[in-house]
Structure formats: structure tokens, C-alpha cells
Amino acid sequence: MENTGMRLIRMTGVAVAAQLIALSVAATAFAQGNSRSLPVQSVRSGVGAVYVLDNAAAANQVVEFRRAADGRLAPAGTFATGGRGTGDLLDAQGTLILSEGNRWLFAANAGSDDISVFAVLEGGGLTLTSRVASGGDRPISLTVSEDLLYVLNSGGSGNITAFDIGPGGGLTQLAASSRPFSTTASAPCPRPGDIALDPDAQCNVAGPAQVQFSSGGHVLAVTERATSLILTYVVGDDGRATPAGVYQGPANSTPFGFDFAKRGRLIVSNAFLDLPNLGAASSFIVSATGDITEVTGAAAAPNGQTASCWLIVSNSGRVAFIANPIAATLTSYTINNDGSLSLLNGQAGLIGEAGDPRDMALNENGRFLYALNNRAATLSSFVVRGDGSLVRLELRAADGFPANAVGLAAR
Numbered sequence: 001m002e003n004t005g006m007r008l009i010r011m012t013g014v015a016v017a018a019q020l021i022a023l024s025v026a027a028t029a030f031a032q033g034n035s036r037s038l039p040v041q042s043v044r045s046g047v048g049a050v051y052v053l054d055n056a057a058a059a060n061q062v063v064e065f066r067r068a069a070d071g072r073l074a075p076a077g078t079f080a081t082g083g084r085g086t087g088d089l090l091d092a093q094g095t096l097i098l099s100e101g102n103r104w105l106f107a108a109n110a111g112s113d114d115i116s117v118f119a120v121l122e123g124g125g126l127t128l129t130s131r132v133a134s135g136g137d138r139p140i141s142l143t144v145s146e147d148l149l150y151v152l153n154s155g156g157s158g159n160i161t162a163f164d165i166g167p168g169g170g171l172t173q174l175a176a177s178s179r180p181f182s183t184t185a186s187a188p189c190p191r192p193g194d195i196a197l198d199p200d201a202q203c204n205v206a207g208p209a210q211v212q213f214s215s216g217g218h219v220l221a222v223t224e225r226a227t228s229l230i231l232t233y234v235v236g237d238d239g240r241a242t243p244a245g246v247y248q249g250p251a252n253s254t255p256f257g258f259d260f261a262k263r264g265r266l267i268v269s270n271a272f273l274d275l276p277n278l279g280a281a282s283s284f285i286v287s288a289t290g291d292i293t294e295v296t297g298a299a300a301a302p303n304g305q306t307a308s309c310w311l312i313v314s315n316s317g318r319v320a321f322i323a324n325p326i327a328a329t330l331t332s333y334t335i336n337n338d339g340s341l342s343l344l345n346g347q348a349g350l351i352g353e354a355g356d357p358r359d360m361a362l363n364e365n366g367r368f369l370y371a372l373n374n375r376a377a378t379l380s381s382f383v384v385r386g387d388g389s390l391v392r393l394e395l396r397a398a399d400g401f402p403a404n405a406v407g408l409a410a411r
Helices: 005-027 040-044 192-197
Strands: 047-051 061-067 073-080 096-098 104-109 114-120 126-133 137-145 149-154 159-165 170-173 186-188 202-204 208-213 219-224 229-235 239-250 255-260 267-268 282-285 290-294 310-313 319-324 327-335 339-348 358-362 369-372 378-384 390-398 408-410
Touching: 047 096, 047 104, 061 219, 073 126, 104 126, 104 137, 114 137, 126 170, 149 170, 149 208, 149 282, 192 310, 208 255, 219 255, 229 255, 239 290, 255 319, 267 327, 282 327, 282 339, 310 358, 319 339, 319 358, 327 358, 339 390, 358 408, 369 390
Parallel strands: 096 408, 137 208, 255 310
Antiparallel strands: 047 061, 047 408, 061 073, 096 104, 104 114, 114 126, 137 149, 149 159, 149 202, 159 170, 186 202, 208 219, 219 229, 229 239, 255 267, 267 282, 282 290, 310 319, 319 327, 327 339, 358 369, 369 378, 378 390
């Protein structure tokens, strides 16, 4: 990131390159598929897509679903990342993300320690453009601002590392851009999938879960589940990050997924070690210098659910949705003008035996919310109303990927 002007010029190059790719292959990009709930012809003319990263240990893939105007989904093909997943749960948010403008789709291959980049084709489908080492072990979370990508590597000593996004979708690691978490200590990874891949696999003991840019890309935030810490880093004009703020939450509050709302509002889910009925959320103001000021503490915003882990903010910036996989529910909070939180509905979305909601994604205009049921290997779909309430479309809106899929993105 030399300066704002240069980054805008470079992003224009990225957009042009992606458009040329789309035009050259769009005529043949449609994948054949079937829908259990809508005729194929109707979904083929869909206006968007939903993507699932299947996290398979042998060969990781992105599964695409065509999205119709009414939110319903139909299979549209699978696309190999060229890397490997872990075949097991990942305690992470942001494993699969779209770029600004939806030109590129980025996938973290936690089992092969690399990142895959796909060009998103306008007529449907994906083209793999590059795959590069992640700059560490066990990459599990990604975030993008203009032509800059950061990855969270949770294995070994752990780090966040920066990459420049080239005009053709290629990633180039920025030299000397890796930054540590609150500790570099490691211990054996807790998941059987990691052990199956490597009996000696080590993970950072802080349990980092997510990295994400603030609006505008000036600050990065990282949550650490095991230490109950939230870290911030200020991003310089050269794209490199400098450690800035540290917030120490209550012991065992387990900050996990998060999202930024308007005016530097940081909204975080709190799982409280997945203990029964202790799910909660918290909110903060993050300044341009990375200072973190608590607005609503986790103890002040309980929701009565279990395992509040994944979180996403509505397009309006006024509502936060949380996925509670053990309770099999979605929770909603109102984000007030001062950044404080009020519980809107502890059980805004009921999924029950149909799944265990984890990753969530909103389509581009924020009208539809999709939840990835990890163990059940399905997607659930909801309409988002203007008041922030959810109307369920389908508990099993899509399937066709293995259990332990991790990563969801929508456009």
C-alpha cells in the first residue's frame, strides 16, 4: 500500500483483469445442477451465488450454489483449491472470503498451509488464478482491504501476514510483514483432524480465531479465544501492521467471531467456554490509532444461548447476528447509536435438529442470510427484514458437501 491514490489505481487494474477473465469464459461457465426446491431454469438465471469451502483433508474444494432472486439455491459446481483442508472443525471465522466488489474469492487451506485465489466469473463459476504459501502454519482466517490481504496463521508460534493482490489475482507476500499474537507459545493442536495430518502438529496456545480489517482498512483486529484478548494493529501506508491496542476481557469470556459496524464499532461474540446458556456479545469503539474502548461488556449482553461463536453485522450496521451451534439457534442484537448492544431476539432463527449453525454470510444487498451447518453438512437460509428480524426460508436450503466444511461467502 504505497498510498491511497496508488492503491486505487492498482485496484482498477485488478477489476479490469477480472472483467476480462469473466467475459472470456462466461458463455461456458454455467455448471449443471439440480434444486430440490426450485426448477433449475429459474435458479440458473439467478442473481448471485453462495460458496462453501469443504475443508476436505485429501483435496480442498469450493462448492458453488446459484442464488435466485428469492434467495433459493441450486448446485452450480465444485472447484478445487489445489490445497488441503483438515477434514475437521476449525475454530475460526473468515476462512473463505470475497474481495471488495466480489472480483476475487480467497480460500485458506489449513491443511497445506497456503491460500488459493479464484476469479469470480459473472456468468457463474470460478477460475483458480493462484495459490501461495500463507507465511505460517494452519491458516484459518482471511481479510481484504482494496489490494491488501492479511491471513491469520494459527499453527506453531502463530502470526498475521500481509500479501499484495496483483492485477491478475496473484498474491505476493510483503517482506517483514508477519506480526505475532499476544504469545508465541504453542501446544499440540486439539482437533483430531490436525493430528491425522501431522501427529506433531502444534497450534498457538492463545487460540486466535479471526483477523479482520476495520472499515477503511486502517486497523486490523484479532480475537484470542483462550486468553480472552482482543488485539489491534495499525496498518501503515506500506501495508505493514504495527501492534496497537490490547483489550483484556473477563476470564473465560472466549471472544470469537466479530464484525465492524459503522464509525469504528467492533461487535464481538462471546462463547464463555461453550458452557450452557452463557452465550453473549460485547461491543467496542476502535479508534484510528487502534485504541479499544469497551461500550457493552460481555456480562451486560447475555443471550441465554450456548456457544455464541460466529458473528456478522447487517448491511445497515444496526443489527448483529450470532450463530450458536450447540443451541442450534441464531441470535440478534440491536447496535445502538452509541455503539452499545441491546438483545433483539435470543432465538431469532431456529434451526434445531436440522443443523448446528456456524459460519454465516449475507448476500450483497443484505436481504438474505445463510448459515453453514457444519456437522449436518447443510445450509439454512433466512430473509432479513428491515427491522432486523429473520424469516426462515429453508432449514436445508442446500447440501452436497462433506461434514466439517468450514467457510461461507455470498454475493
